[in-house]
Each structure stands twice: as structure tokens, then as C-alpha cells.
Amino acid sequence: MRLLIFGGTTEGRVLAQQAGELGAEVTVSVATELGAEELYGLEDVRILTGRLDRSGMEVLLSGFDLCVDATHPYARLATAEIRAACERTGVSLLRLLRPASQIEGAVRVSSCQTAAEFLADEGGNVLLATGAKELSAFGALDKNRLYVRVLPTHEGLSACEAQGIPHNHILALQGPFSQKLNEAILEQYRIAWLVTKDGGRAGGLGEKLSAAQAVGARVVLVERPPDEGEGLEEILEKIKERLV
Numbered sequence: 048m049r050l051l052i053f054g055g056t057t058e059g060r061v062l063a064q065q066a067g068e069l070g071a072e073v074t075v076s077v078a079t080e081l082g083a084e085e086l087y088g089l090e091d092v093r094i095l096t097g098r099l100d101r102s103g104m105e106v107l108l109s110g111f112d113l114c115v116d117a118t119h120p121y122a123r124l125a126t127a128e129i130r131a132a133c134e135r136t137g138v139s140l141l142r143l144l145r146p147a148s149q150i151e152g153a154v155r156v157s158s159c160q161t162a163a164e165f166l167a168d169e170g171g172n173v174l175l176a177t178g179a180k181e182l183s184a185f186g187a188l189d190k191n192r193l194y195v196r197v198l199p200t201h202e203g204l205s206a207c208e209a210q211g212i213p214h215n216h217i218l219a220l221q222g223p224f225s226q227k228l229n230e231a232i233l234e235q236y237r238i239a240w241l242v243t244k245d246g247g248r249a250g251g252l253g254e255k256l257s258a259a260q261a262v263g264a265r266v267v268l269v270e271r272p273p274d275e276g277e278g279l280e281e282i283l284e285k286i287k288e289r290l291v
Contacts, residue, residue, distance in 0.1 A: 048289050051076065051111040051138075053104075053129050057249040058145055058279050059117030060085055063092050066286050076107065078125075081200055081221070104132035113289060115282060117143040120271050121178075121244055141285060142276030145247040150256065153268040159184035162242050162267045171239025174232065176255065177269060178244075179206035186210055194236045196220060223251025229258030242267045 050071040052063055059075065063086065067073045074093040077083050083096045099107065108114060114133050118125045126142070133140040156162045159181040166173055166185075172192050175185060179197045190211050197203030199219040207217045218232065223246075233241065241259050245268060246252050259266050277285075 048072065048113060048286070049111045050074070050286065051108060051114045053077075053114070053116050053118050053125065054082060054086065056117050056119055056143070056145065057085075058143055059115075060089070062115060062117060062143060062279060062282060064089055065283055067091050069283070069287060070290050071286060074111070079200070079202075081198060099128075101128045101132050101135075104128060105136050108132055108136045108138045111138055113141070113286070114138050115141045115143055116276075120145060120147075120246070120274060121269075123272050126274070141282050142274070143279060143282050144274060144276035145249055146278065147271060148245050148247055148252055150245070150252075150266075150268060152260075153256070153266040155268050155270055157270060159242075159269055162269055163188060165267065166240060166242070169240065172237050173240045173242060174236065174238045174264075176241065176243045179203040182206050182210045182212070190216070194218060194238065196222075196232075223249070224254060226254040226257045226261070229255055230261050233258055233262045233264050238262075238264050240265050240267055242269065244269045245271050 048071050050066055050073050052059055052075045054075045054077045063073050063075050074095060075086055076095045078098045080096060083094050086094050116126055116129045130140060156165060159177055163185045166188060172194060174194045176196045179202060185193060190213060193212060194216045195207050195212050196218040197207060198221055203219060241255060241264050243255055256266060
């Protein structure tokens, strides 16, 4: 069986490894070189790097028996394009979802724009841990109170510069991070508000929340968009059934 995985998550790497061990012929498509780095070391797994539009996905899907969308829970556009491409090509699609988190005490918002509107009426420094693509939503806030944690890529740094974030407010780091490191960052920059998404356990959400509680910072949680899918074990069982 030829399996195509659109990657981008820790679960995607695990799925690729275990599906290959089961006997599937596995190809993983990731958008960036950073995503490809996360897959280094996997044996007998073909890795393709580069962003694809829907037509590119349709061309790639030709010849595959099954597609798994293992992109990030917040990658709404990618998920929609993958679904449409699979429908056009007739390739079966499964959606791999990491479990949502049970969180108490956070200010819950539906989007980064809503988070920015809330913070406009609140004082104190803000640590944005929502990704470079979301920075424009916070454009109306005072840049001197914003600290931004982004991936150490040209894309991340360019997004910060485009939004006028002071260079000494840019934290170009690749997580997930320990609770202690999160605490150190929050304390170093006197953060009153941590803005994050529900990246689940694999995304280090627990360590972020514990660190914020330890130093007295408040959390603004951008909730996940509606989505449907299955967990890693359920996906692997369906792959096993196809391999019998």
C-alpha cells in the first residue's frame, strides 16, 4: 500500500515510522525545511519538501492508495485543500488529530484577532506564542509591549520585521520548551499575558500553562477551529486493515 502523509506534527512523524514498520510504502510531504528536519532519521520514508497548492496536491496524490492529513490542528487552509484534492482524485483520506486539552483559568478566545481586541484593554507585556503567520492580527497593539516567540527561520524573522517588532523583542527559538525555560522567559521580559494556541501535549501546552501559573502570568488561549478526525492508534488500525 502506498501511503501519503501531509506532515507537520509530532504525531505525523510517529505515524510515518510505524506505518513503514507495518509494511506500507510511506511518503511524507512537509511545507518547510524545518518540517523536513523533524523527519530526519526515518528509514524507508520518502520526504518531500515544499508548499503545495490544491493542484500540486492533486498531482502528488496520483498513485497513492491512502492519504493522511497530519497537519497542525490550526492549519485550516491546508486541511481544506487536502480534503478537496483527495475528493478530486478519489484517494481515501483520514484526518489525524491530537487530543484537545482540558484547560481551566485561561481567557478563551476564538481567534488571534479577538485576542488582540481583548489585550487592547489590558495592561502589561504580552508574549505571543501563536506563530509568525498570526502576527498581523496584533498589529494595532503597542509594539513595545509585545514579545514574539517564532521559529528560527527567515520566514519567522521577516514576519516580525514586517510588523515592526523591535529586534530585542524577537525570541527565535524552536520548541517545545520545558516549564523552567518558559518560566525564565516570562520572568525575564516581565510578561503579564501569554497568548498561545492549544497545541496539546506534543506542543508543550502543559509546560506553558504551568510556567504561567508559577510566575503569575495570565493566559489567553486561542481555541482550536472545529475539526473532525481520529487519533494515532485509530489511524494505525485502519492502515493495518488495508495491509492485510
